[in-house]
Amino acid sequence: MRIAVFGAGAWGTALALAFSRGHEVVLWSREAAEIAAMRSDGENRRYLPGIPLPANLQLTDDLQEAARADLHLVVTPLAGLRSTARALQAAAPDTPLLWACKGLEAGTAKLPHQIVAEELGPDAACGVLTGPSFAAEVAQGLPAAVTIASSDIEFARYWVQALHNNRLRLYANDDLVGAEVGGAVKNVMAIAAGVADGMGFGLNARAALITRGLAEITRLGIALGGRRDTFMGLAGLGDLVLTCTGDLSRNRRVGLLLAEGKTLPDILEALGHVAEGVSTTREVAALSAKLGVDMPITNAVDGVLNGTLSAREAVEQLLARDPKQE
């Protein structure tokens, strides 16, 4: 099968590597310079250094050429999903589409599948690939398990069968909303965990944060139409635990650096990669307020990111809440 991966950052490159073990894969970047550098370096030195690119992996900055494929897999930051989906719809309509971006669209609070439905139509054959998966580990061939979720379970099952291998294990799910909410909001919680750890609050506090974070994710997800059991699976708890505890997480690193007193612009410049939680937090805070869903951790992170709260004030605000039933 010919699989086209759109977005040659850390995760797009790692997925291209993973799937090139069993398929013909073409990796596209909108940046001609990124493709030229990968060709001459034999690796993606900017986003995934130290991992050689296999000879059978095709590299291109020509979207028309890449779009001639059996599957389109969009792995840009969420901010690039709409324009990439639109370009693919023009170049090769009716090609099955998966995306691996996590977050809520800045300014609209839309989930990725809502963006795709607007660009490809409501009946497009599509779904999300999401779950606990640090690019650096997947690229090294270390084991991982992720979910393909689609409102059409047969679509999810088909692509699980086609893409599954014994290093990147895939599971099918028909709860697209739940899977996307899990992947989006865990990044908010990872920033919170980074702040708490950076301030030295300890392991008990981190476990409390993950557990109460899962409660927030579940409340929002159910309000949006997701299913409770999805939040206990790979796209929910799995990704939440990974990102809140693993130092490979960019979102967790944002929190750690905020706790050190660094400013957000400096942090983002030093990171050199997208940290989706930064823009998603604002959207989740606004959406939960609109829906009347209680999300105190999200609101605290929002306060820190928009500069109305210091990291210490945010923690004090959370600790001062009235006791509640679990």
Ligand SMILES: NC(=O)C1=CN([C@@H]2O[C@H](COP(=O)(O)OP(=O)(O)OC[C@H]3O[C@@H](n4cnc5c(N)ncnc54)[C@H](O)[C@@H]3O)[C@@H](O)[C@H]2O)C=CC1
């Ligand atoms: N890195 C990881 O371990 C994982 C990342 N993800 C998700 O995958 C998405 C991509 O993340 P990374 O690859 O890590 O990002 P990255 O920051 O490493 O790379 C971003 C890439 O996207 C390109 N890009 C930026 N804006 C674009 C646009 N508007 N249109 C087309 N291309 C654009 C950049 O040139 C670069 O090649 C994010 O939504 C992230 O949450 C999901 C699972 C794991």
Ligand SMILES: O=C(CO)COP(=O)(O)O
């Ligand atoms: O989504 C991820 C792992 O599943 C990667 O998380 P970060 O974007 O925080 O690095």
